[in-house]
Amino acid sequence: MNPRDVGALGQQVLDAVGTVVVGKRGPLELVLAGILAGGNVLLEDLPGLGKTLTARSFAQALGIGFRRLQFTPDLLPADVTGSFLYDQRSHDFTFRAGPIFTNLLLADEINRTPPKTQAALLEAMQEKQVSVEGTTYQLEPPFHVLATANPIEYEGTYPLPEAQLDRFLLKVSFGYPEPDEEWEVLRRRMARRREESELRPVVDGPTLLALQAALEDVVVEDSIGQYIVALAAGTRAHPQVLVGASPRGSLALLLLSRAWAALDGRDFVVPEDVKAVAIPALAHRITLRPEMWLRRVEPATVVAEVLNSTPAPVSGALPRYS
Structure with missing residues (x-):
């Protein structure tokens, strides 16, 4: 495999998922970039905008195992891990694996x-x-x-601690579809004549x-690379920020930039790749002043201001680490 293969197959996966999740090519590319970069993705958006459908569709298109775990207030850690x-019969204790044992x-x-x-x-997300x-x-x-969260309904919820938010490579939101896109969702549902949709593995x-x-x-x-470091450091020096992005944030920005470049069929990163993934990679890692x-x-908004105030490089030199 080479980066151009990543781009070709990645676009095929996106085309397959796009037959079910309509009109959200940009957010879907971010989710796929997070998976290709080997990370975890937080889908934070309003109910009914296709978060669960996105996860199931990617599992089907990627041909990997999939399990859904509904988090409730009475869920115990053993219900997750096993x-x-x-x-x-054996007069011994045997381990029963939980739903976390999947792809x-x-x-x-x-x-x-x-x-x-x-x-x-936490351990599964970081140490596998x-x-x-x-x-x-x-x-x-x-x-x-792939975790989902509702950003507006806080009654009976427990905000994710900063340490766990930092384990997510990026955070993605879908937003409401355009009227034409919403009608396309209804049209495809009538054409299927059933609720569930099945995708063939790519x-x-x-x-x-x-x-x-x-x-x-x-x-x-x-x-x-220095531009990536400058962006992460810029979030720490911003006057409205209490805690900025950690080095794990700059590493996430690096990994996502490489995945974004590969999805575009390139084997090198340009500043536009970094800019495209900066907000999803860094926004959930900073804590604003009270x-x-x-x-x-x-x-x-803070990350966007840092992007605007940090000059992008124009050098065409080869990387020294290679």
Whole structure:
């Protein structure tokens, strides 16, 4: 596999998912870039805008295992990771794997479960493994978490801690469709004559792993890397920000920029790739000062200001690390 293969197959996956999720090519490209970069994606948007459908469609198009876990206030960590049960036949305890043992886990309404259960995902999202009662179990690659959250209804919810938000490679929102797009959704539903939609796999698990490995061949020139660092540092120095993006944020920006370039069929990153993914990669990683909520300042606005104030590089030199 090479980056051009990533671009060709990636567009085929997007075309397949686009037959079900109508008119959201840009957000779908961001979700796929997050998966190709090996990360986890937070889908934060209003109910009924296709978040669950997006996760299921990507699992079908990518040909990987899929499980959906509905997060509720009474969900326990063992309901996520699994637990040991006593087997009367063998007179011993055996491990029963939880729904996290899959390739693509949809953590539906992740902010509706207590922090203790939310934290059950931390090790899996970062280390690709699960520890239960002192025993560590490796998760079969590829493994990704697509979590959904409702940004307006806060009654009975538990906000995600900053440490867990930082584990998501990017945050994506879809927004309402245009009238023509919404009518197309209704038209396709009538044409299907059933509620469910099925997609044929475009790739499979081993092919997805090969696509992810091909991103290592996407080169990043030094000035581009320094531009990424400057953007992350700019969020820390912004007067409206209490806590800026960590080095994990700049690393996420690097990985997503490489994936975005590969989806465009290139084996090198340009400043426009960085700009395209900067807000999804950094906005959820910064904490604004408490008084900013009175002014209705959004983290995305802060990242946009940092983008506008940070000069982009124009160098065409080769990367020194290679």
